[in-house]
Amino acid sequence: MHYSSSLISGLALLGSAQAAFYSKNSPVLQVGAKNYDRLIAKSNHTSIVEFYAPWCGHCQNLKPAYEKAATNLAGLAHVAAVDCDDDANKALCSTMGVRGFPTLKIVRPGKKTGAPMVEDYNGARTATGIVEAVVDKINNHVKRVTDKDLSDFLSEGGEERPRALLFTEKGTTSALLRSIAIDFLGVIPVGQVRSKESAAVEKFGITSFPTLVVLPGGDKEAVAYIGDMKKAPIVEFLSQFGSPNPDPAPSKSDKKAKKPKAKKSEEPAAAEEPVVVAEPEPEASEQQPPAKAQPPPIATLMTADELAKECLGPKTGTCVLALVPEEKHEGADALLETLADLVQRNVQANRALFPLYAVPAVNPRHGALVGGLKLAGEVELVAVNAKRGWWRHYEGDYSLTSVAEWVDAIRLSEGAKSKLPEGIVVEAESAETQESAKAEEATQEAHDEL
Numbered sequence: 103m104h105y106s107s108s109l110i111s112g113l114a115l116l117g118s119a120q121a122a123f124y125s126k127n128s129p130v131l132q133v134g135a136k137n138y139d140r141l142i143a144k145s146n147h148t149s150i151v152e153f154y155a156p157w158c159g160h161c162q163n164l165k166p167a168y169e170k171a172a173t174n175l176a177g178l179a180h181v182a183a184v185d186c187d188d189d190a191n192k193a194l195c196s197t198m199g200v201r202g203f204p205t206l207k208i209v210r211p212g213k214k215t216g217a218p219m220v221e222d223y224n225g226a227r228t229a230t231g232i233v234e235a236v237v238d239k240i241n242n243h244v245k246r247v248t249d250k251d252l253s254d255f256l257s258e259g260g261e262e263r264p265r266a267l268l269f270t271e272k273g274t275t276s277a278l279l280r281s282i283a284i285d286f287l288g289v290i291p292v293g294q295v296r297s298k299e300s301a302a303v304e305k306f307g308i309t310s311f312p313t314l315v316v317l318p319g320g321d322k323e324a325v326a327y328i329g330d331m332k333k334a335p336i337v338e339f340l341s342q343f344g345s346p347n348p349d350p351a352p353s354k355s356d357k358k359a360k361k362p363k364a365k366k367s368e369e370p371a372a373a374e375e376p377v378v379v380a381e382p383e384p385e386a387s388e389q390q391p392p393a394k395a396q397p398p399p400i401a402t403l404m405t406a407d408e409l410a411k412e413c414l415g416p417k418t419g420t421c422v423l424a425l426v427p428e429e430k431h432e433g434a435d436a437l438l439e440t441l442a443d444l445v446q447r448n449v450q451a452n453r454a455l456f457p458l459y460a461v462p463a464v465n466p467r468h469g470a471l472v473g474g475l476k477l478a479g480e481v482e483l484v485a486v487n488a489k490r491g492w493w494r495h496y497e498g499d500y501s502l503t504s505v506a507e508w509v510d511a512i513r514l515s516e517g518a519k520s521k522l523p524e525g526i527v528v529e530a531e532s533a534e535t536q537e538s539a540k541a542e543e544a545t546q547e548a549h550d551e552l
């Protein structure tokens with residue numbers, strides 16, 4: 103039954119090749135191979151991307167829910183769509199591993215610009231399902247500030263810089279505040295203070311919650327925000343104290359750079375771009391200095407199964423794991439850069455090296471690993487040989503010299519090894535079975551929706 107209606111809408115679309123799948127006024131951001139990197143992969147914001155084909159019936163069915171999700175997520179995350187039927191986008195869709203339509207992926211900034219974390223969205227194809235999943239994946243750069251570390255928060259990075267503090271009764275950080283912190287990343291650090299932190303509350307004379315306060319820097323007086331707790335007015339307020347980042351959203355400069363006629367399928371929704379940002383400076387994205395040749399990042403193990411297969415299976419040999427937090431973290435960035443550098447140097451010198459991986463906290467086995475090995479730091483580097491049952495803990499700084507020395511010692515089998523505790527090594531199959539059962543469940547759910 104579904105099939106015939108899909109077929110009809112598919113034929114109808116073929117008949118009117120002119121009409122775009124998502125109209126000009128759609129809240130869905132239309133992205134193509136040319137701007138995918140800039141708008142999605144390099145964005146500081148989280149995106150959900152639908153890879154679709156205009157003739158696909160399930161894509162048609164998803165459209166209303168997807169547009170609703172886009173409206174609901176405006177200002178919080180990007181909701182984008184790529185037309186995989188467009189020849190210009192075919193390579194992109196295949197690189198992204200798209201095998202059926204629609205395919206939905208959540209993309210969010212990883213440790214390195216341009217190397218985002220990508221995961222399939224297999225949840226319900228409803229606006230609510232999509233919104234909840236995306237909101238859950240908005241990175242959190244909001245610092246929880248307590249009475250104890252208030253003075254650190256106020257002095258970090260120099261007394262002169264502006265900062266924002268939200269006083270709230272809530273223990274969790276809202277998607278709204280997280281998205282604001284992303285807009286002002288590196289410009290205005292954003293903190294959140296709970297109402298029970300009485301010294302901080304008293305210091306700023308806060309009498310009601312939530313209250314947002316800006317500390318302009320230097321000895322300037324704190325300024326409280328008065329207005330709706332909504333994205334646009336808050337961003338406008340904060341912009342008086344520091345310019346938000348040029349989020350790579352379609353802007354006027356994009357349109358100027360293109361011949362309007364040639365690119366029918368690209369960015370017709372530019373004017374409707376839902377994420378609230380200040381006007382990016384023209385050419386800001388075009389004039390970035392050419393990046394100095396960076397070594398390719400080391401591989402990331404996102405799933406329990408990958409981890410079991412590559413490093414923690416009963417038969418896996420020596421491998422190095424960098425355990426890193428989910429959120430952007432300077433130490434983690436420094437370590438991953440050093441490891442990437444190390445790998446590249448070994449490749450260039452034609453020297454064999456055991457595999458090195460990043461394991462972000464989103465990996466379901468990250469916690470078990472950290473707990474099992476009794477690691478205390480936010481960023482940890484370990485070497486493991488599951489087959490032989492040993493592991494080693496790195497405790498130095500993240501300079502290339504120091505890390506390389508440690509790696510060389512392992513290579514030469516020098517230095518003390520610890521015995522791997524129980525429960526660290528798992529059969530890939532058991533991890534896999536669990537995962538595929540979950541995936542099946544999710545797929546079933548998705549089908550129920552259709």
Ligand SMILES: *[C@@H]1O[C@H](CO)[C@@H](O)[C@H](O)[C@H]1NC(C)=O
Binds near residue numbers: 348
């Ligand atoms: C992303 O955040 C960084 C600060 O961490 C900022 O320098 C950069 O301009 C932001 N990128 C975009 C595209 O907004």
